[in-house]
Amino acid sequence: MSLTLPKPIAEYIAANANLDLEGMMKHFTDDAVFIDNGKRYEGLAEIRKLLRDEAIAVKAIFEPDTVREEEGNVVLEGPAHGDFPGSPLRFTYRFMLANDAIKVLETTI
Numbered sequence: 001m002s003l004t005l006p007k008p009i010a011e012y013i014a015a016n017a018n019l020d021l022e023g024m025m026k027h028f029t030d031d032a033v034f035i036d037n038g039k040r041y042e043g044l045a046e047i048r049k050l051l052r053d054e055a056i057a058v059k060a061i062f063e064p065d066t067v068r069e070e071e072g073n074v075v076l077e078g079p080a081h082g083d084f085p086g087s088p089l090r091f092t093y094r095f096m097l098a099n100d101a102i103k104v105l106e107t108t109i
Contacts, residue, residue: 003067008102009074009095013064021056028102035106058084062091
């Protein structure tokens with residue numbers, strides 16, 4: 001399914017599909033926050049480590065199949081598959097954008 005997404009989100013998802021850490025990172029603001037199942041990571045260094053250790057290392061690829069807007073945020077849902085227990089798991093990704101970049105990304109199972 002092809003979803004119409006804002007450019008930074010579309011490019012983040014495309015980079016994830018290629019397990020391209022640098023491609024994923026370039027879409028975050030310098031002071032971005034990533035909330036992964038309730039655990040908060042602040043700033044680019046923490047986000048880079050999280051993505052390297054928890055996404056790239058286990059080849060986790062998120063394939064959104066639904067999109068909606070909630071309270072000004074873009075919300076995607078879909079499966080993520082990779083080399084991790086329970087794969088595939090269904091995730092919700094909630095993006096808050098600022099200045100055409102990802103300011104906050106919250107993921108939940």
